[in-house]
Amino acid sequence: MSFSDALQLLKRKWLLLILVPLVFGISTYFFARHLPKTYSSDTTLYTGIASGYSLTGNAEANFNTTSNAFDNLINLIKARSTGEEVAYRLLADHLWQTSQQPALQAAPEYNSLRENVSEDMRKELLGATPSATLQNVRRYAQANNTNALYWLLNSNDPTYSLKALATLTVSRIGTSDLLRLEYENINPAICRQTLNLVTQVFLQQSRGLREGQTSSVVAYYEAELDSAKNRLTAAERENLAFNQDNNIINYDEQSRNIAIDKDALNATLTTVRQEYEGAQAVLQAINQKLGNKQAALLSSSRVLEQRQKLSKLNAALADQQLFNTQKEANNAKAKELQAEIDKTSQAILSNVNQYNDQANTAEGIPNANLLAEWLQTMILVETNRAKLNVLTQRQNEFEKEYRRMAPLGATLKGIQRKISLAEQNYLAVLASLNASKASQKNTQFAGSLKVIDPPNLPVTPKTNLLVLLLLLSTLGGFVFVVGLVLGLGLMDKSLRNPLIASRRIGLPVAGVMLDTHALATQRFIAYQQRSLDQLVHQILLKANTPPAPVPFVVGVFSVQRQEGKTTLCQALAQRCHEMGVQTLALYPDREDIDETLEAPSLFYPSAMAAVQGWQLDKLIQNAVPKRMTEISQPNVQVVLIEFPALLGDALPVGVLRQLNLIFLTVPATRTWRPTDHQIVERLRSATNAPVEVVLSGVELYQTEESLS
Structure with missing residues (x-):
């Protein structure tokens, strides 16, 4: 529905638009x-x-x-x-x-x-x-x-x-x-x-x-804070007990120092081992030069005893030099041990000189020189052997310490993580508690x-409620009527006007016939005449367009009875007669027609024509004149034939093939159903004439656009 259609619909219901709000307003005033x-x-x-x-x-x-x-x-x-x-x-x-x-x-x-x-x-x-x-x-x-x-x-x-x-x-x-x-x-x-x-x-x-x-x-966070504090205290106690049980002061520093000492120990051990092997090789070469006799001499019990003592002294000195961390005590002890080592070395040298009865070795080297070299090398070997033993022992101790410290680190990290989480939880709860207390104080100080x-004592009443109710009821009545009228208009499925009829029927609309029950005003008569002239002009235009047959036969149909086809046929015949067009109108059976019409009219037996299949000539021959002047069939230019209703009545099918134009009258007040569409399709299949719709019973305001 367009805006203009809505205005026209409301314009037609102007009396309701006035009366209903007025009744609402009067009722409201009476009751209120x-x-x-x-x-x-x-x-x-x-x-x-x-x-x-x-x-x-x-x-x-x-x-x-x-x-x-x-x-x-x-x-x-x-x-x-x-x-x-x-x-x-x-x-x-x-x-x-x-x-x-x-x-x-x-x-x-x-x-x-x-x-x-x-x-x-x-x-x-x-x-x-x-x-x-x-x-x-x-x-x-x-x-x-x-x-x-x-x-x-x-x-x-x-x-x-x-x-x-x-x-x-x-x-x-x-x-x-x-x-x-x-x-x-x-x-x-x-x-x-x-x-x-x-x-x-x-x-x-x-x-x-x-x-x-x-x-x-606040109470909730205080309870949570106590719980978080207990968890933190328990974790710290666990950490303290663990450190005490495992002699840990600072695990990271201790483990780093152990790693550094171990690397230094390995480097020293490598150096000492190399020196030891080198000195041992030199000592073996000197023994070979001294020969068997000198070797037996150097292996005597007294020399061996002094060599063992020298080895112990070298081991003690190496331990002092390598691992004693007290510098003052280390220096005094080392000096004492070094003096004892020198003394023992001199004793070994004196014992060796006592057995030196040969001047030269087998290679001609003086024994005194070899013995001095042997003594120095032997002291170096014993010293390195002692250092090697001490370093190896300390290396084993480092390995044990490594095996002890490794699992302690993982456990300690777990305890520290537990402490960290407990501390974070404690600090978070503490921050929330402080914020809640601040919010509590803020509510007390600033939230009031x-x-x-203060409330005043009114001395005059508000605007009169009765006036407001009258306005609302009147406006409500007006809106109610407008909504009702537009709603009924939107739900109206009738054909109403040519545009809607053409869209729903699917056929072109040749023209309209106004509602005959409407008041016959001058405006109504003028529009009725214009709509009729429009239909007659279409018939004459097609009748005079070559190659047009003579006479030009127009069939007037309707799906059901009482849909305005007789009125249309009479109006067209009368108008053509007034315009000087030789016209013949044929009506089924003996239905009453307007006695004032001057156009020639015939009535044919529709049932007989349907049974016999009469064509146009036979139809005219068997028709009964109701109002006829002298008719010469060859002089007739337009023949208008009204057919019985398509639904339920028999049709003279013999004439269908002779039709040149078909007008299908459809009331504007009815809806177009699928059965109507099927009937019209059967009619179109039975004839070659074009089928156009004439919308009958159209209200005057619906025709203004199509006739303007």
Whole structure:
């Protein structure tokens, strides 16, 4: 549906668009004329959420956080628990005030108390103090869901019910830190008192909620901190015990020193081994030069004893020189050992000289020189042998130390990792605890809400609710009618206008016939004449286009009966006759036609024509004239034949092949069904004439576009 179609549809229903809103407005006025006046009071609270000051400085401007905080406050104000507490306090205040000043019971603000709370219940709820009265009211209302106070709280009472408190509205003022609370009631005093109580209850609940949350968090982190501290202490104790058990001062330093000492030991061992092997080779060569006699002499018991002593002294000196870390003691001991070694060497040399009875060796070398060389080499061999033994022993000790230290490192790293994790956990919990305590203090110092504008006592009512209801009801009636009309128009599946008919039927629309039941205004008659002339011009154009047969035969069909084909056929025949075109109209059977028509007309027996398969000549010969002047068939230019309905009636198929044009009349008020499409397709297969649609019963506004 286009916009112009919608406007036309609304234009046709102008009476409904006026009457329905008018009825709605009158009904609203009749039923709402006695509504009580409504008063409104408001208050303003400062929150400090967006730009307030806290322990950490100015509040950070975070849109999501700020919006969430304001949403929490607004929802807390409008929570059921807040409303119930306000109702309890309002009722308790009224009970206490009327008990202290009985004359107040006649005041308008105590109407609900007089009407809904019996005298016996008032005595039962009244306490010795206002606080005791409030406790009695709260306990009585929460005892069960069948007592009178519970029902009063959930009723439609304008003072003490949750429904009355539903008129409370809360909104943020722009992007500021301010909240505006507004409450409406039929009594101005109740309005201000209720808003005061709402503010008190809300501030108390907000403070308790915020501080309660932070207290719970602080308690949780304190417990977690104790647990983390115990785990850290246990890990440190385990580390201390492990180091004490394994004599570890600094594992990394100790392992590095052992590695350095081991490398130095290996290098020294290699050097000493080389010197030892070299000296031993030299000693062996000297022994060969001395011969057997001298060798036996040098192997005597006294010399061997002195050589063993020399070996021990060299071993002790090597141990002092290589591994003793106390420098002063090492120097004194080394000097002492070196003196003993020199003394022993001289003793060996003296013993050897005593047995020196030969001047020369077998090679002619003096024995005195060889013995001196032998003694020096022998001392070098013994010295290197002693060093080699000491270094080998120390190498074995290093290997044992390596095997001992290797697994200790892995265990120690595990203990250190445990300490590190426990320490990190402890520090994280400690940081969270400090942040929670800071947040708790920040909540206490900076999170308190403040009343900027206390609730005022309204003296004039708000805008008259009756006027607003009248406007809303009238507008609602108008919107309802518009929606109903447009909705029905959208759901309308009828053909309505030529454009829709052409799209749904799938055939070209030759023209339209206006609704004959419409008011025959001058505009209607003009459009009807134009639409008829359009159809006649199409017939004449095709009849005069060579090679056009004479006469030009036009068939008028409809799918069902009473779809306007007789009216169309009569109108076309009359218009052609008025234009001077020799026209003959044939109608099935003896249906009534307009007696005022001047166009020649014949009636043929449709059943006989269908059975006999008459062609046009036979059809005319057997037709009965109803209004005929002298007709000469060769002079007839246009023949209009109305056929029976396609659905259910027999057709004179003999004439179908002689048709030159077919007009299919379809009412604009009907829908196009698949069965209609099948019937038309069978008609198109039975004739070669083009089939065009004439939309009948079209409303005037639907034809303006097609005839403009």
